[in-house]
Amino acid sequence: MKKLVLKETVPFLGDVGDIVKVKAGYARNYLLPRGKALPALSHNIDLMQRKKKEMEIRMAKEKSKAEMAAEKLRGVVCTISGKVSEGDKLYGSVSVKDIVEQLAVKNIEVDKKTVLLEEPIKALGAYTVPIRLYKDVMVDITVEVTGEE
Numbered sequence: 001m002k003k004l005v006l007k008e009t010v011p012f013l014g015d016v017g018d019i020v021k022v023k024a025g026y027a028r029n030y031l032l033p034r035g036k037a038l039p040a041l042s043h044n045i046d047l048m049q050r051k052k053k054e055m056e057i058r059m060a061k062e063k064s065k066a067e068m069a070a071e072k073l074r075g076v077v078c079t080i081s082g083k084v085s086e087g088d089k090l091y092g093s094v095s096v097k098d099i100v101e102q103l104a105v106k107n108i109e110v111d112k113k114t115v116l117l118e119e120p121i122k123a124l125g126a127y128t129v130p131i132r133l134y135k136d137v138m139v140d141i142t143v144e145v146t147g148e149e
Contacts, residue, residue: 001021001022001023001024002021002022002023002024002026002027002028002039003019003020003021003039003040004019004020004021004022004027004031004032004037004038004039004040005017005018005019005020005037005038005039005040005044005045005048006018006019006020006031006036006037006048007035007036007037007038007048007051008035008036010031010036010037015052016048016051016052016055017045017048017049017051017052019040019045020037062134063134063135063137066133066134066137067133067134067137069133070133070137070138070139072108073108073110073131073133073139073141074139076103076106076108076141076142077141077142077143077144078099078102078103078106078129078141078142078143078144079102079143079144079146080094080098080099080102080143080144080145080146081145081146081147081148082094082145082146082147082148083147083148084124084147084148088123088124088125088147089122089123090121090122090123090124090145093120093121093122094120094121094122094143094145095117095120096112096115096117097112099115099117099129099141099143100112100115103141110131114131114132114133115129115131116129116130116131116132117129121143121145123145124145124146124147125144125145126142126143126144126145127142127143127144127145128140128141128142128143129141129142129143
């Protein structure tokens, strides 16, 4: 068994700065060559503990930023119009790109990767669309699809 300190989060093993015991082959063939860990020497442990604190501070700032953006987005209604055929079906569909563009018109900048639209909207009506701004910061917006006149 080899004792290592992790430089980055490794799934099912630990987070940055954690001291772990792994088999020698796993350390030698995977963790050390890929730069995911360092030998658990005192200066390496101190270095990774400092990096862990810095990362926690940065993550706290990012989360608070995301929570402020969530408050700005809470209750937003995004209205998108499109050409309609009989039976209230859209000729095209409303996609993530359309939602992001409509939010940009309202001076709300959102990355298209954060909009969690499972499938494009193809009918008229009001839809609830979740937006993930951070790991555990989610907000729902309402997308109203109307027909063009």
